[in-house]
Each structure stands twice: as structure tokens, then as C-alpha cells.
Amino acid sequence: xxxxxxxxxxxxxxxxxxxxxxxxxxxxxxxxxxxxxxxxxxxxxxxxxxxxxxxxxxxxxxxxxxxxxxxxxxxxxxxxxxxxxxxxxxxxxxxxxxxxxxxxxxxxxxxxxxxxxxxxxxxxxxxxxxxxxxxxxxxxxxxxxxxxxxxxxxxxxxxxxxxxxxxxxxxxxxxxxxxxxxxxxxxxxxxxxxxxxxxxxxxxxxxxxxxxxxxxxxxxxxxxxxxxxxxxxxxxxxxxxxxxxxxxxxxxxxxxxxxxxxxxxxxxxxxxxxxxxxxxxxxxxxxxxxxxxxxxxxxxxxxxxxxxxxxxxxxxxxxxxxxxxxxxxxxxxxxxxxxxxxxxxxxxxxxxxxxxxxxxxxxxxxxxxxxxxxxx
Amino acid sequence: xxxxxxxxxxxxxxxxxxxxxxxxxxxxxxxxxxxxxxxxxxxxxxxxxxxxxxxxxxxxxxxxxxxxxxxxxxxxxxxxxxxxxxxxxxxxxxxxxxxxxxxxxxxxxxxxxxxxxxxxxxxxxxxxxxxxxxxxxxxxxxxxxxxxxxxxxxxxxxxxxxxxxxxxxxxxxxxxxxxxxxxxxxxxxxxxxxxxxxxxxxxxxxxxxxxxxxxxxxxxxxxxxxxxxxxxxxxxxxxxxxxxxxxxxxxxxxxxxxxxxxxxxxxxxxxxxxxxxxxxxxxxxxxxxxxxxxxxxxxxxxxxxxxxxxxxxxxxxxxxxxxxxxxxxxxxxxxxxxxxxxxxxxxxxxxxxxxxxxxxxxxxxxxxxxxxxxxxxxxxxxxxxxxxxxxxxxxxxxxxxxxxxxxxxxxxxxxxxx
Ligand code: SF4
Ligand code: SF4
Numbered sequence: 001x002x003x004x005x006x007x008x009x010x011x012x013x014x015x016x017x018x019x020x021x022x023x024x025x026x027x028x029x030x031x032x033x034x035x036x037x038x039x040x041x042x043x044x045x046x047x048x049x050x051x052x053x054x055x056x057x058x059x060x061x062x063x064x065x066x067x068x069x070x071x072x073x074x075x076x077x078x079x080x081x082x083x084x085x086x087x088x089x090x091x092x093x094x095x096x097x098x099x100x101x102x103x104x105x106x107x108x109x110x111x112x113x114x115x116x117x118x119x120x121x122x123x124x125x126x127x128x129x130x131x132x133x134x135x136x137x138x139x140x141x142x143x144x145x146x147x148x149x150x151x152x153x154x155x156x157x158x159x160x161x162x163x164x165x166x167x168x169x170x171x172x173x174x175x176x177x178x179x180x181x182x183x184x185x186x187x188x189x190x191x192x193x194x195x196x197x198x199x200x201x202x203x204x205x206x207x208x209x210x211x212x213x214x215x216x217x218x219x220x221x222x223x224x225x226x227x228x229x230x231x232x233x234x235x236x237x238x239x240x241x242x243x244x245x246x247x248x249x250x251x252x253x254x255x256x257x258x259x260x261x262x263x264x265x266x267x268x269x270x271x272x273x274x275x276x277x278x279x280x281x282x283x284x285x286x287x288x289x290x291x292x293x294x295x296x297x298x299x300x301x302x303x304x305x306x307x308x309x310x311x312x313x314x315x316x317x318x319x320x321x322x323x324x325x326x327x328x329x330x331x332x333x334x335x336x337x338x339x340x341x342x343x344x345x346x347x348x349x350x351x352x353x354x355x356x357x358x359x360x361x362x363x364x365x366x367x368x369x370x371x372x373x374x375x376x
Numbered sequence: 377x378x379x380x381x382x383x384x385x386x387x388x389x390x391x392x393x394x395x396x397x398x399x400x401x402x403x404x405x406x407x408x409x410x411x412x413x414x415x416x417x418x419x420x421x422x423x424x425x426x427x428x429x430x431x432x433x434x435x436x437x438x439x440x441x442x443x444x445x446x447x448x449x450x451x452x453x454x455x456x457x458x459x460x461x462x463x464x465x466x467x468x469x470x471x472x473x474x475x476x477x478x479x480x481x482x483x484x485x486x487x488x489x490x491x492x493x494x495x496x497x498x499x500x501x502x503x504x505x506x507x508x509x510x511x512x513x514x515x516x517x518x519x520x521x522x523x524x525x526x527x528x529x530x531x532x533x534x535x536x537x538x539x540x541x542x543x544x545x546x547x548x549x550x551x552x553x554x555x556x557x558x559x560x561x562x563x564x565x566x567x568x569x570x571x572x573x574x575x576x577x578x579x580x581x582x583x584x585x586x587x588x589x590x591x592x593x594x595x596x597x598x599x600x601x602x603x604x605x606x607x608x609x610x611x612x613x614x615x616x617x618x619x620x621x622x623x624x625x626x627x628x629x630x631x632x633x634x635x636x637x638x639x640x641x642x643x644x645x646x647x648x649x650x651x652x653x654x655x656x657x658x659x660x661x662x663x664x665x666x667x668x669x670x671x672x673x674x675x676x677x678x679x680x681x682x683x684x685x686x687x688x689x690x691x692x693x694x695x696x697x698x699x700x701x702x703x704x705x706x707x708x709x710x711x712x713x714x715x716x717x718x719x720x721x722x723x724x725x726x727x728x729x730x731x732x733x734x735x736x737x738x739x740x741x742x743x744x745x746x747x748x749x750x751x752x753x754x755x756x757x758x759x760x761x762x763x764x765x766x767x768x769x770x771x772x773x774x775x776x777x778x779x780x781x782x783x784x785x786x787x788x789x790x791x792x793x794x
Contacts, residue, residue: 222617222624228496228557228596229618233603 003061004173005076006166007107009093010085011145012052018085018148021159023058029163029178030060036067042075051260053093060173078109080170083162086145086262087118088323090128092214094259100216101259103130110134113169113201117143117158120324122202127327131209139201141165157191164192165199217254245291251301258329261304263320265297266350269336271317278308278318290333299329321350398580406569409537409576410502410562411436413544416584420471421449423459427481428514429566430504456481460488467497468606470593472548475499478566479506482520492559493528495607496625498551498591499559500544505668506566507757515758516565518667518720522731528622530560530629531697533667537576540564542640542647545588549636552591555628567758568669579644587643630698651700653692654707656682660689662773663708666717667693667732670761677766688770693732701739708740713748713777715769719755727751728787748776754790765790
């Protein structure tokens with residue numbers, strides 16, 4: 001008598017079909033083992049917007065009654081395994097709801113396993129992941145974030161590789177044989193088996209990981225919430241401490257922040273002409289105006305859309321860089337004013353070292369190029 | 377929360393109230409009476425889209441504007457949906473608005489009707505009640521206005537042109553009260569009220585200004601100096617609190633309506649009891665209940681039967697939302713049987729009754745002693761409800777009270793050919 005549950009955290013739209021296939025694969029595999037299961041999305045969390053963190057779940061049980069008992073809650077909150085389909089989500093998840101920042105391991109049970117698809121090593125990921133307050137294991141399935149979404153399905157075997165890895169770290173949820181039985185393509189079966197063989201989870205101790213306390217806030221009641229569906233604009237604020245002469249727009253603390261981001265802009269202040277275009281065009285009003293008239297993209301607010309890079313008229317003045325290269329949201333302008341030489345080295349290193357990262361919408365023909373590149 | 381108090385008409389000194397007033401008397405239809413109220417309320421934005429019988433009111437309003445008697449933004453929309461969307465937005469920026477429709481036109485605006493109530497935007501609309509298509513028909517049925525009964529719309533049904541004018545003024549005061557901020561529809565039976573003329577007392581501007589304060593959206597107003605966002609997307613962590621706020625507003629509306637009638641009676645010397653009208657209810661053993669213009673044949677029938685010594689009375693429901701639960705409990709708990717005449721239908725509902733009978737049964741259910749409730753459907757599509765029909769209905773209700781062969785778990789269709 002047992003129930004197993006798996007949470008899949010993914011990028012909305014871009015990885016929707018991938019998440020669905022993983023969850024369906026778990027239920028099918030359980031069925032071949034004579035168990036029953038259910039796969040579902042956290043509906044309101046994912047009215048599926050591009051890149052917005054979203055979740056799907058798979059729950060399998062021995063009996064109908066056990067399954068119902070486990071499912072009689074809004075979402076499984078003690079999963080045997082959490083699968084993170086995009087390693088930039090290791091920095092935390094801001095769901096569509098205004099919960100604040102959820103650590104990626106929040107809904108994982110103690111001693112459960114977090115599986116992440118990443119080209120990074122476990123140490124680097126652990127640095128990004130909030131401390132859980134309980135030990136757990138981390139398994140890395142080597143690979144870039146798959147673009148297997150709603151509109152385009154890139155069949156890169158990420159689904160079967162994650163199912164294979166799942167069978168290794170949680171055989172009580174699904175066995176490898178059951179997973180393989182549900183795959184009708186021998187090449188994909190080989191991929192699943194290889195992932196099973198290769199994944200080597202490492203233990204993560206209570207004191208390992210990012211020790212920041214993720215921000216959160218209280219949900220108001222009907223007597224304390226403003227009536228008539230009114231959301232107040234922020235009060236104007238002109239004197240920003242420490243920014244004499246500059247301007248930092250006031251931002252609503254309850255609005256979604258940075259976890260939608262898979263890339264972030266880095267700015268070359270030496271070549272910037274202060275033309276204001278990035279500041280004007282950023283859809284989220286992310287640019288703080290610095291005392292010397294520069295525009296500093298505030299990383300607490302930036303969603304990583306890439307508009308600033310696209311509109312900046314100066315060649316390579318703004319460059320979008322894979323989010324995994326960064327460990328904090330510190331001000332680039334402050335870094336630059338403190339030590340310009342150091343900053344230009346930092347900038348060059350960030351731009352050159354990081355693998356390109358996008359969801360295929362950067363320029364026309366990009367998807368075809370990527371396929372050609374990967375198969376060569 | 378304090379329990380809502382039972383409303384009763386305030387005693388007023390009729391002579392004193394009537395004395396120094398610049399009221400005029402005019403021979404006008406129900407629609408024209410509403411257009412007078414709209415002018416007296418100095419409405420800022422009106423949208424129109426023709427559908428009979430509501431369109432009479434837009435004709436009268438546009439005539440007043442053309443004659444230079446009245447100034448407002450008068451916008452003819454391209455459909456009912458736009459018609460209601462425009463006034464919804466105007467209300468959000470703080471404009472007093474008027475709108476209206478009939479039958480399937482009202483339903484074509486349904487999305488806008490839902491969001492107006494959901495956003496807690498005050499609006500006064502006239503529904504010229506009309507049968508829903510199909511069959512295409514012009515005559516009165518109440519199903520059009522009743523379609524919004526669960527959304528936060530306040531719904532009043534009037535029986536005379538005078539009542540239409542008075543209720544429109546009261547509706548502005550209630551809808552725009554910041555304790556309420558909900559839209560209100562005034563239902564006027566198509567043809568019987570919208571198109572027939574009677575003598576109506578039209579109050580002076582001064583009297584109305586003295587009763588109806590300007591619309592003040594306060595700090596909820598959409599304005600460049602008051603930067604707010606309204607109408608957000610919200611998920612299950614928020615929606616229930618928002619619905620509960622609407623529920624509380626609908627509950628508070630009751631008290632605000634009572635206050636408004638008290639003040640209206642004081643200042644105008646008429647207005648009557650909020651929520652219901654009681655006709656020959658003293659010592660009544662059988663009571664008929666209905667809404668709108670069928671009051672006239674019912675009252676005539678009641679008088680005839682009273683002359684024959686039958687203890688029958690009539691209770692006219694004036695406000696369907698908020699539903700006069702307390703008034704009905706208080707007025708009907710002692711009677712033997714109640715006959716509810718619905719000018720609407722709710723196919724497949726409990727006992728196949730209309731909307732009024734169903735809500736009334738549910739209001740009376742908690743009473744220790746409750747009357748038998750017999751439900752009738754009559755007058756659909758504008759068919760006549762004659763005094764003879766009403767007498768037949770009453771006889772059936774008396775029979776039910778006396779243990780006769782009347783099924784109170786069924787609904788009787790009156791005046792329908794077999
Ligand atoms: S990527 Fe640039 S334009 Fe987009 S949100 Fe961030 S700062 Fe603004
Ligand atoms: S768009 Fe480019 S050049 Fe213009 S202000 Fe922004 S960073 Fe500087």
C-alpha cells in the first residue's frame with residue numbers, strides 16, 4: 001500500500017508538452033505495474049504564459065481509495081520527486097499567484113529527490129537553491145532546458161530521459177521496466193536507460209544552499225482587501241536615498257519579480273550613449289536612472305524579455321546572458337562606478353563564458369539552426 | 377453584523393410635504409417618466425441601442441437633448457454589448473450613467489452586465505421587459521431582467537409611470553452609495569407600462585437635488601491624479617474574498633434602500649414602503665403575490681372578492697434583489713395560503729415554478745408556521761391577465777388552504793390553450 005507523487009516545474013508554454021508527457025509517462029508506467037494514477041496541472045497557476053513558472057503533477061497509488069485520499073488537497077505538498085525542467089528555476093518559483101518566492105524544493109518531502117536538467121554541476125545548482133530545512137538529494141540530468149512546448153515540440157528525448165532518471169531515484173514510484181514498456185521507440189528507450197544509468201544523486205545537507213529567506217507576504221481578507229477590485233498605484237517618490245540626482249521608480253512589492261527570467265541584460269556603460277531608449281521601452285519599467293544619467297537594469301524587477309537588447313542602438317552595449325551566470329541581483333552600475341576595470345573584465349567574462357539561452361523566438365530561423373547545430 | 381431591520385413606510389405629513397414644491401403634472405408613459413428621472417438626475421453619459429420597448433426611453437431622452445432641455449454625452453453604440461461597456465467605463469471615471477435594453481438585447485450585453493456588477497460599478501438601467509426570442513415576440517415576460525439576478529445587480533419592478541420615475545431617482549441614490557456601489561435595473565413591463573400614458577407628478581430640479589447627492593466615486597475613481605488599476609486577473613487565492621465583498625455590498629444595500637425610501641417619503645410625500653406594496657392585507661387568509669403591472673387586474677379582482685366577503689389580499693414585490701425575505705416572512709407567516717403569479721418561467725426548476733415562487737418558497741421555509749404556496753404562471757409574452765383569471769387563481773388558493781384538490785407541488789399555467 002503506497003502512494004507516490006511527482007511535481008514537475010517547467011516554463012509555461014515553452015515546456016508545457018514536455019511536462020505533460022512526463023506526467024502521463026508516470027501514470028502509464030504505474031498502470032503497467034498494476035497501479036492507478038492521475039496527471040494534472042495546477043490549473044490557475046498556469047494559464048500558460050511564455051516562460052512563467054508553471055507546475056504539473058503525477059500521483060500514483062495502489063488503490064483508488066489511496067489515490068483519492070492523497071488527492072483530496074489542492075496540490076501535493078510532499079512529493080517524492082520534484083523535477084525541474086529548466087535549471088534557472090532553481091533560484092525559486094513565483095507562481096501566477098502572488099505567493100512570493102517559492103524555493104524549488106519547497107514541495108519536496110524530506111529525503112526526497114530533486115531532479116534538474118542542467119549542463120551545470122550539482123555544486124553550482126546547490127548554490128542557487130534555497131535551503132530546505134531538511135536533507136534531500138539532488139540529481140542532475142545532463143542537458144539544456146528543453147524547448148518542448150505548446151506550439152513547437154522539440155523531440156530531444158528530455159521526457160524519456162527524465163522518466164529513466166526518475167525510475168533510478170524513486171523506483172517505488174515507477175520501475176525502469178515499467179517506464180521502458182511505455183516507450184515504443186527503441187532509440188528513446190535507450191535514452192531512458194542511459195539516463196537511468198548516469199544519474200547519480202548527491203545528498204544535500206540542511207546547511208547547504210542559498211540561505212536567503214525568500215520573500216513572502218500575507219494574503220488580505222475581504223475586510224482588509226481594497227473594495228471594488230482596485231489596485232493602488234505606487235506613491236510617487238522622488239528622493240531615493242543614496243541615489244542623489246537619480247531616480248528609482250517605486251515598484252509594487254506584490255508584483256511578480258524575476259523568476260520568469262532565463263536571461264538577463266548586462267550593460268556596457270562605457271559605450272552607452274544615454275539615449276534613454278532602453279528605459280523607455282522596457283515593458284516592466286526596470287531601469288533605474290543613475291545620478292550620472294545612465295540606465296541601470298534593476299534585477300529585482302527584470303523579467304528577462306530581451307527588449308532592451310533589441311532596441312539599444314549601440315552595437316553590443318546591452319547583451320542578454322544566461323541567468324545561470326549570476327548569483328545575485330546586485331546593481332551593475334554600482335559595480336561599474338566602484339571599479340571600472342574590474343567591471344569590464346566581469347562583463348567580458350559573462351558574455352563569453354555562458355552558453356546561449358533562448359526559447360527559439362530570438363530570430364526567424366533560429367530553431368532550424370539549433371537543430372542543425374545539435375545534430376552535427 | 378446587525379440583523380437587518382424590517383422596513384415599514386414612515387408616517388409622513390402629506391400636506392406639509394406637498395406644500396412648497398415646484399412639482400408639475402404631466403401625462404406621460406412609463407418610458408417618458410424614466411427619461412424625466414434621467415434628466416432630473418443630471419446624468420452625464422447615456423448610451424443607446426434600439427430595441428423595443430426600451431427604445432422609447434432613448435427617443436424621449438434624445439428629444440430632450442435636441443430641444444436643449446438636457447445636456448449629456450449621448451452615445452448611440454453599435455450593439456448592446458458596447459452600449460453597456462461604454463457606460464461601465466464612464467461610471468469608473470466618475471460619471472453618472474444611464475442605459476437600458478430589452479429581451480435578447482439585454483442578453484447580448486450579458487458579459488458587460490456581469491463585469492459591471494463584478495467591478496462594483498454603479499449604473500442605473502431600464503429594462504423594458506420583453507419575451508426572449510424564440511419565438512420573436514414583443515410582449516412582456518420578466519426573464520430578461522431576471523437573468524442577472526445572481527450577479528449583484530439590484531432589481532426593481534415597478535407598476536406605474538409614477539413609480540418608474542420615483543424608483544429611478546431612488547436607484548441612483550442607492551447604487552451610487554459607497555456602501556453599495558452596485559448597478560440597479562428598473563424593470564418596466566413592455567407595452568403595459570412603457571407605452572401607456574398616465575398622469576405623473578414630475579418633481580422640480582430643486583427637490584431632486586435635495587434628495588440625490590452627486591455621484592462620488594471617491595478614491596476608487598479612475599483618474600490620472602489617482603493612479604489605480606481596476607479589473608485585475610485573480611486566481612483562487614483571491615476570487616472568494618472578492619465575491620464575499622460583493623455579497624456584503626448586496627447585504628448592505630438593504631439598509632441603504634430603507635434609508636432612501638424614508639428620505640424620499642419625507643421629501644416627496646410619496647414613495648411608500650420599500651421592497652413591497654401591501655394591498656388589503658389586513659386579516660387576509662389568502663394572499664396573491666406578483667410583480668409589475670399585473671398589480672392592476674389583481675387589485676380589481678381583490679376588491680371584487682373582498683366585496684363578496686373573501687379575505688384575500690395582494691402583496692406586490694417591488695424589489696426582487698435584494699429579495700425582501702424579512703418582509704415576506706413577516707407579511708405571510710400568518711396567512712393560510714399564498715398564490716404566486718410569475719410572469720416568467722424557470723423550466724425544469726423545483727415544482728416547475730417561476731423565479732418569484734421559487735425564491736418566495738425558500739424565504740418562507742424557515743418559518744415555524746408557513747402558508748401553503750401555490751404557484752402560477754400567467755401573462756407570458758404579454759398575454760392578458762384578466763380579473764377573471766385572478767379570481768380563478770384565488771379560488772384555487774382558497775381551495776388549497778382548505779385542503780381541496782390543489783397540488784402545491786406543481787405549477788398551474790393560467791390562460792393557456794390546451
Ligand atoms: S530584459 Fe530588459 S527590457 Fe526586458 S524586463 Fe529586463 S530590463 Fe526590461
Ligand atoms: S538603449 Fe543602449 S545606449 Fe541607449 S541608454 Fe540604453 S543602454 Fe544606453
